[in-house]
Amino acid sequence: MPLAQIIGTGSYAPAQVITNRDLEKIVNTSDAWITERTGIKERRKAAPGETTSDMAAAAAREALAMAGTRPEELDLIVVGTITADMPMPSCAVLVQAKLGAKRAFAFDVAAACAGSVYALSVADQFIRTGQAKRALVIGADLFTGVLNWKDRNTCVLFGDGAGAMVLAPSEEEGRGILSTHLRTDGTLAEILTIPAGGSREPLTEENLREQRHKVVMNGREVFKCAVRELTSVTREALRVHGFTPAQVDHVIVHQANMRILEAVLQRIEIPIEKCWINLDKYGNTSAASVPIALDEANRAGKLKRGDVVAMMAVGAGMAWGSAMVRW
Known part of the structure; x- marks a missing residue:
């Protein structure tokens, strides 16, 4: 059974840049406060009318070009997002249509920042x-649309963007995705949430105001x-393959907060x-x-x-x- 290999990558960030100085004008914060606590200096914001599927499709086109794969060769499209263009249908089906990937079946995965x-x-x-012989994996979120711009604890953190990967069966033994390890703890659901808008708390004038x-x-x-x-979960992955930390050449980690990155890597x-x-450039793009x-x-030539x-x-x-x- 061949491993799945990442044969192409792509990404997209909207043109508009929101700096920490910009945020100082709309919320009680400062460049120094944000930088010290998060490491973030700026983030991107989608243009008016720009959607999550637009960003996802842009990143996908870059990945497909690198992979030398035509959209009609795709068998599968999976999009990790919690900010789809609309509640129904999925973001993935809109990406499929925009790419012209007529053979691919497509669906979303909702795991927030772990979605990709x-x-x-x-x-x-x-x-x-x-x-599947060719799969397109996308992580895309338009988080600036779900932020309370009066809450300095959240609005300074997030930005918009999309990234994509094309997968194919590896032609070289031992090369590709060696393993994945997924975990969930639903008892912690309330520590990071969008409370209203679902079946538990349908939208009302009151909760919109709040x-x-x-x-x-x-x-x-x-x-x-x-x-x-x-x-x-990273120690688990290392243990499964008998790797020591010294044998890891590169770490690609969710960019949430510099303090989190430093603490995890130290441990x-x-x-x-x-x-x-x-x-520092994009903030948390979920x-x-x-x-x-x-x-x-990859494009910087770091991955050999x-x-x-x-x-x-x-x-x-x-x-x-x-x-x-x-x-």
Whole structure:
């Protein structure tokens, strides 16, 4: 049974840049406060009328071009997102139409910031079992549309973007996605949520006024969960393959907060120099975070044949996961 190999990567970030200085004008915060606590200096915001599927399709086209794959050759499209264009249908079907990938079946995976790792794991299974020969995995979120711009604890963190990966059966033994590891703890659901807009709390004039259709986060608890569980799930992946931390060549981690990145890497004993970091430019792009970082590292020529790449992400749910890849 062949491994699934990532044969193309792509990414997209909207043109509009929102700096920390811009946020100082609309919320009680400062560039120094944001930088010290998060490491973020700026983030991107989708243009008026620009949708999640638009961003996803743009990233997908880059990945397909690198992979030398035509849209009509795709068997599967999986999109990790929680900010689809509309409640129904899925973002993935709109991406399929925009790409012209007529043969592909398409669906979304909702795991918030861990969405792209979850989507990668799903596509990996289809490739391994032979049910798909070409799979497109996308992480895309338009988070600026679900933020309360009066809440400095959340509005300074997130930005918009999309990243994509094309998967195919590996032609070289031992090269590709070695394993994925997914975990969830639903008892932590309330620490990061959008309370209103679903069946539990349908939208009303009152909860719209109260901004309950926007992101609400217990930052302290999210931080503790992220550090604890990303450390655990990455150690698990290393243990499964008998790798030592020194054998990991690159780390591609969800870009949520610089303090989280530093704490996790310290605990798993991997130097931060091995981690591709771009959260200063993009902030937390949710499901897009991991594939954007992977694409940037790939296009910068950092990833060499045979390199061991550890990928990891955590998001609302709480949901988290890791992937171990031999490039």
